[in-house]
Amino acid sequence: MDLAPADDGIYRMDVASGDYRLILSFAQIKAHQPTPSMDKAIHWITHLEANPSGSRFLFIHRWTERVEDETCFLHRLYTVNGDGTDLHMLECSDHPLPQLADDFDPNAVGTFDYEKSEYQISHPMWKSDNEVIVWGPHDVAIHYHLYDDTTGKVDVIGPGILIENGQMTYSSDGRWILSNTYPDADTNERVLFLFDTKTGARHDLGSFYTPPDLGKHNRCDLHPRWSHGNNTVCIDSVHEGARQMYLVDVSAITTEQ
Template sequence: MSNVSAIQHFCPIRRVGEGELHHFFGYYNKNVWDRTGRYFLSNQVQMMTQNLTGKEVAKVGYFDLEDGDKYIPIGSTTTWNWQMGCQLQWLEGYKGHSIIYNTRNEDGEETVYPDFCSTIYNVETGIEKKLPLPIYVVAPNSEYALSVDYSRFQETHRTIGYNATHQEPELPLAPENDGIWRMDIETGCYKLILSLKDLFNYRHVPSMDKAIHWVTHLEICPNSSRFLFIHRWTERVEDEFCFLHRLFTINEDGSDLRLLECTDHPIPQLAKDFDPDALGTFDYEKSEYQISHPVWKDDDTVIVWGPHKGNIHYHLYDDKTNQVKVIGKEQLTENGHMTFSKDGRWLLSDTYPDDVTNERFLILYDVENNQRYNIGSFYTPPDLGKHNRCDLHPRWSPDCQQVCIDSVHEGSRQRYIIDVSELVNS
């Protein structure tokens, strides 16, 4: 682990739920708690780790934190992975309690992605509603969701893909009929608002010519008017060091595309004699060219781990002016999964496993006082591998008094809640 200035301030932690089954959520940027803080979303599976084939069933549900952490299942799905789960999240713009998650399209209806769709579950009525596309992210106002091709991830970024029901589809390099789709949550109507061919043509560079293209890390700003995404392309999908990146923002209807950063660069790994097996599981996360884990701080600024003018840091971009500043230059020196508290004072993040100790730090960074706090350290078995790993993926509670993580430090895949109230209220 890097030698940085940090105060060790380990906070009270508890596991959510008991029993022999395994529980996890997935990505760091979703709303796990409902707005009251009582219900806590979670996937439930029988195994701690397994190479997924698309047939494994995960239960979908939530813990009742005010009723002894009772787990209440609402359904199941085979469209999930260890990193993202099934994109389970609350529809916060709806009255009452409604949950949306990805499911497999088993009725044979043809859509742009015939294998995958999504399901809304109303907790009060128990009524389910099917939507024709899988979701990547839902707008905070719950009026629309953005969708991408999870089969393309199977080719380009298998860690976050879903297996096809039968045979994986053939994937053109940069098609004009695939890219980012906007789907209306109420009606299910959908429209392609930005194609991969559009991105191929926008400020084109020669490294795109023979590469396969995709989009990832879509995030919608708090007022739901714009979203960000990463455009990636590569000639060698099996080696993440060969990935090239661009960070964009765009209006929710596909207008006003803005390029915030591009990391097009020479790639020695494309040489025929290069051995990709010489690289460690997490070496790519420490690449000096990677654009990773962008999220909105507010409606106008984006934080991301990535390079700018030759230096890689946590960078904060102004979406309107494209001005860039470094956050935590000396304290935040590694890639992590970051989100801000609602007041913008605290940055929550984590680290990838140390090469020697296999420990990861959970971090709170005080932006106003330029102080890093290590609030937890968690061991991960080194043999989990890339696709089955369990990142901490820290997430805030609605009142920003608690955070939660997924972890395997006790020998099973489980959920944990950490009380950070003493620190954030100091």
């Protein structure tokens, strides 16, 4: 089995004609600034997202020797032109993996332990054509980081306030970050919140219970997202006993000041 094939990877398709072509292969990605941990690992990509103008897109490159245990996944964050040229690595979280030991029990890992890892690169998204926000490590510290894809500058967003991994997204005016936490280990509650990048204030919108017996196959993250006018947000939740979609009016916060 070829663990990083040269004839598969990222494809570009013309929606009108249906024509498509391979623009970046797994072999090319593996060969870009490789590390020893990649030698015996299987490689894949995830979280593809185009920037607002469609000129570049981002993706996460992941690799592992143990597919069944996600705590063994390693991560790199990339951007690239729409035709597969100008490949740019923003971050790499390669690190030693004691989980590869023969006596490691993946069943001992909690449902959300992977999302809370200090090495996780998670939920990247474009703020603008050249800015990418992501939860991930940089300079030996994990934060919400904002990368400038042009200059390479990296800024910490919400230091001391945004201290947990979340599924973040910007409001259309770029002022507000909508995000959430993962369930607390003791209360099984997760918090939905807004962060004001102008004032540095965090506004908690609600806390939502998730049953602790929901595993990887049927868990329900909040997946918060904006309405076009930045006045309402939508979430998924199981706090009332069944998976539902909910709308939350945030206009009292987003229209202030």
